[in-house]
Amino acid sequence: MKQQIKLYPNTKTKIAIGLLSGTSVDGIDAVIVKIRGYGNNTKLEVIDFQTYPIPVEVKKAVLKNSYDRSARVSEICRLNSILGILFSNAVIKISKKNGLLKNGKVLADFIGSHGQTIHHLPDNKEFAGHRIKSTLQIGDPAIIANLTGVTTVGDFRIADCAVNGDGAPLVPYLDYILFSSKTLSRGLLNIGGIANITVIPKNATKRDVFAFDTGPGNMLIDGLVSKLFRERFDKDSKIAGKGSLNSRLFEFLLRDKTYKKKPPKSTGREQYGSEYQELILREAKGISKNDIIRTVTEFTSFTIWYNYEKYIKPKVKLDELIASGGGCKNKIIMSSLRKYLKGTKVKEVYSFGISADSKEAVLFAMLANECLAGNSANMPSVTGSKKDVILGKICLAY
Amino acid sequence: MKQQIKLYPNTKTKIAIGLLSGTSVDGIDAVIVKIRGYGNNTKLEVIDFQTYPIPVEVKKAVLKNSYDRSARVSEICRLNSILGILFSNAVIKISKKNGLLKNGKVLADFIGSHGQTIHHLPDNKEFAGHRIKSTLQIGDPAIIANLTGVTTVGDFRIADCAVNGDGAPLVPYLDYILFSSKTLSRGLLNIGGIANITVIPKNATKRDVFAFDTGPGNMLIDGLVSKLFRERFDKDSKIAGKGSLNSRLFEFLLRDKTYKKKPPKSTGREQYGSEYQELILREAKGISKNDIIRTVTEFTSFTIWYNYEKYIKPKVKLDELIASGGGCKNKIIMSSLRKYLKGTKVKEVYSFGISADSKEAVLFAMLANECLAGNSANMPSVTGSKKDVILGKICLAY
Numbered sequence: 001m002k003q004q005i006k007l008y009p010n011t012k013t014k015i016a017i018g019l020l021s022g023t024s025v026d027g028i029d030a031v032i033v034k035i036r037g038y039g040n041n042t043k044l045e046v047i048d049f050q051t052y053p054i055p056v057e058v059k060k061a062v063l064k065n066s067y068d069r070s071a072r073v074s075e076i077c078r079l080n081s082i083l084g085i086l087f088s089n090a091v092i093k094i095s096k097k098n099g100l101l102k103n104g105k106v107l108a109d110f111i112g113s114h115g116q117t118i119h120h121l122p123d124n125k126e127f128a129g130h131r132i133k134s135t136l137q138i139g140d141p142a143i144i145a146n147l148t149g150v151t152t153v154g155d156f157r158i159a160d161c162a163v164n165g166d167g168a169p170l171v172p173y174l175d176y177i178l179f180s181s182k183t184l185s186r187g188l189l190n191i192g193g194i195a196n197i198t199v200i201p202k203n204a205t206k207r208d209v210f211a212f213d214t215g216p217g218n219m220l221i222d223g224l225v226s227k228l229f230r231e232r233f234d235k236d237s238k239i240a241g242k243g244s245l246n247s248r249l250f251e252f253l254l255r256d257k258t259y260k261k262k263p264p265k266s267t268g269r270e271q272y273g274s275e276y277q278e279l280i281l282r283e284a285k286g287i288s289k290n291d292i293i294r295t296v297t298e299f300t301s302f303t304i305w306y307n308y309e310k311y312i313k314p315k316v317k318l319d320e321l322i323a324s325g326g327g328c329k330n331k332i333i334m335s336s337l338r339k340y341l342k343g344t345k346v347k348e349v350y351s352f353g354i355s356a357d358s359k360e361a362v363l364f365a366m367l368a369n370e371c372l373a374g375n376s377a378n379m380p381s382v383t384g385s386k387k388d389v390i391l392g393k394i395c396l397a398y
Numbered sequence: 399m400k401q402q403i404k405l406y407p408n409t410k411t412k413i414a415i416g417l418l419s420g421t422s423v424d425g426i427d428a429v430i431v432k433i434r435g436y437g438n439n440t441k442l443e444v445i446d447f448q449t450y451p452i453p454v455e456v457k458k459a460v461l462k463n464s465y466d467r468s469a470r471v472s473e474i475c476r477l478n479s480i481l482g483i484l485f486s487n488a489v490i491k492i493s494k495k496n497g498l499l500k501n502g503k504v505l506a507d508f509i510g511s512h513g514q515t516i517h518h519l520p521d522n523k524e525f526a527g528h529r530i531k532s533t534l535q536i537g538d539p540a541i542i543a544n545l546t547g548v549t550t551v552g553d554f555r556i557a558d559c560a561v562n563g564d565g566a567p568l569v570p571y572l573d574y575i576l577f578s579s580k581t582l583s584r585g586l587l588n589i590g591g592i593a594n595i596t597v598i599p600k601n602a603t604k605r606d607v608f609a610f611d612t613g614p615g616n617m618l619i620d621g622l623v624s625k626l627f628r629e630r631f632d633k634d635s636k637i638a639g640k641g642s643l644n645s646r647l648f649e650f651l652l653r654d655k656t657y658k659k660k661p662p663k664s665t666g667r668e669q670y671g672s673e674y675q676e677l678i679l680r681e682a683k684g685i686s687k688n689d690i691i692r693t694v695t696e697f698t699s700f701t702i703w704y705n706y707e708k709y710i711k712p713k714v715k716l717d718e719l720i721a722s723g724g725g726c727k728n729k730i731i732m733s734s735l736r737k738y739l740k741g742t743k744v745k746e747v748y749s750f751g752i753s754a755d756s757k758e759a760v761l762f763a764m765l766a767n768e769c770l771a772g773n774s775a776n777m778p779s780v781t782g783s784k785k786d787v788i789l790g791k792i793c794l795a796y
Contacts, residue, residue, distance in 0.1 A: 061526045065471060073469035073534070077517040078525045081532040081559060119475040127476045128459045134479040136471070142553065146560035146787050155540065159793070161479060162544035376796050389544050393791040395557070398774050 012036070015047075017094065017106075017150070018365030019087050019113040021139065023193030023269050024222055024326075025059045026232060027051040028090040031361035032098055032108070038373040042177050042366060048098050049358035052090045058082060066118045066269055076118065076138065083116050084143025091148045111152040112368025112392070114360070115139035120157075120268040122166035134158070135167040145395035153368035153392040160378045165385025168266040172198040172211040172382045173370075174363040178354070180204055184319040187312065187344075190359065191217040191327025194267055195304055198382070201316045211382040212311070215259030215303035216272045218327045220296040223277040228289045237332040240297040243290030250295050252283045259303040263311050264384045300327070301336035308341065317343070324349035324356040367391055410434070413445075415492065415504075415548070416763030417485050417511040419537065421591030421667050422620055423457045424630060425449040426488040429759035430496055430506070436771040440575050440764065446496050447756035450488045456480060464516045464667055474516065474536065481514050482541025489546045509550040510766025510790070512758070513537035518555075518666040520564035532556070533565040543793035551766035551790040558776045563783025566664040570596040570609040570780045571768075572761040576752070578602055582717040585710065585742075588757065589615040589725025592665055593702055596780070599714045609780040610709070613657030613701035614670045616725045618694040621675040626687045635730040638695040641688030648693050650681045657701040661709050662782045698725070699734035706739065715741070722747035722754040765789055 018031045032047040054062075061079055065071040091111060095101040100108060115137035122133045141154025157167035175188040175198040188198040195217035199210050221240070222233045234240055258271050284292045312318065321344050327333055328348050338346045349356045370377040371392035378389050411434045418427045430445040452460075459477055463469040489509060493499040498506060513535035520531045539552025555565035573586040573596040586596040593615035597608050619638070620631045632638055656669045682690045710716065719742050725731055726746050736744045747754045768775040769790035776787050
């Protein structure tokens, strides 16, 4: 017996690595953090954050295998391992860059890996005689543990689904630990592929926090920019900047039902992915390419504002809205939000010492820390789950 | 923090539950065992073994989702949860039956669950720029942990694939611990959907053990009995008993390349499943249904004998061949083996205190025990993996 699971004393400072690939499958986010304590006493310090590109053929295979019409079980099986290898490579690279690779050994205490979501079904639809919520992440944590030699915790969402939760969003736990305030009511808006918001009323307990996906984040913009301009994203919102809002297309978008749903709610590529984007393109016949991108950009901001007005403001008037994720670099989204949200300061998260990009990767390092401490980190008030559970599966390295 | 991972002292007797659904997806095998120690010092006692049926619509959905042409990612996502629920129900039922359910709480120390394999790819074929071995089990252990309230270890195979192993067979570890002998060379033959054999030369160390899949176990017989007679299996080999070997069909079967391959090798539904069975039926036009079943039954025995003669006997002459799995109840298979294997005693495993049926479920209770002890339980000499790893992912109940 070479190793036992280490249960760190509350006072020890641990080196943890957080890993994530988002719904857009552009790259692996890797963050090195120092963590001390757990739960309400967690202290975090970000040491480095890097994004490592995912080879285009792997990205294509992941997207192909996220849809029923094109997925193949053999490819899902292989991609689970391949992504595990890519995540391991990211760990090795960021460790080397930071002097944490010695004699081929990664000198971290543990890794927390979200993996890659290829399907997310919080809909409770009946199948084979059962009504269940489910979610599927690949990029196997057992591969990461064995290729890096570091205890790896992964697959954080499914335990919440087991007790009838949506398994998403998970970021409210980090938001609650890092951003709760005695004097300010704060909203934490993450604009990734999907946009989600966490509301932390001033002086909140964990049960007062609520959060939900508002609708599309970058997914519609990135997807349509890729289809129309062969670019990965709308850099500096230059493409949208050259277009104007097309009211016919905007009205079509407003008919989408998902962003209007009452929280708790979560969404994903099933709703705003390629299939819906093709629908938009059919609807947008005759509209200029720049106008299409401007319109979906404005629609993205609109869905955020709509959700604030309808589902947040009546309960909590926000003093601050703190944005993170790739979308907070989109100037049009940010200026629209500032225009809509009078009386609320719209900030970016880096003013709090965590970069907009790294926030979700930090979350998974933190969730691994909670799992190894035997601590529950799901948020029933956010995901709708029936009880507190421990998130994550522990894979030991030998 | 309500719970910590329990690392049991070597001397404590633990109650463990082993779970398994095999390639035929007929039922969930559940076993309760008392375990003391680990590694070479493991002591096991089987308390109860039960098989709980899998609803036919779930079985159909699992089989449908095991093939590329019919699998759907959304269904795989849901089945992962549904099977987790069915495994949990099996734990609760067998616990209740044995007085281990008190006030709704399962009084076991841990659960080891194999899950349900829906794909197994030890072929190293290139995909998306990578050559990797992979395997995919569903029936999420995080669901089992949270619905039973018991620490659950699952997903045992992928860690071995991470270090270039086939991830199968796993049973040789149990065979080695339970059946090694100073005076007898033993072969442990498990006839499940696939047949595999473990060879333990007398006085062996772990590295002397070798094992491999010989070819079909019950898969061809069960599949064709289902297609031709609408029965689940050939009970008491009555169907085959009324037929005779058809030499034209037998010669066709002999052309199969998988059973002839040099070990180490592993196989599965990809090779002997519905697609191959349909091929057999096309080839068997004009042959009576009973003759078809008799012929595939004889072929199944032949592949076991062929592998013994070619790949075992030249190295180790077996004193005993100990059969387990559903197939050891097939009288025609067993009598053919006794006829072929002169000089080797052919026994059934229950003469050793473990029933033929329960053996694989016992394995997963035992592997969970090794994982929780931080002990490596893969067998590089068997699976071809490059190094020792810890098998399994630990899911904590809160």
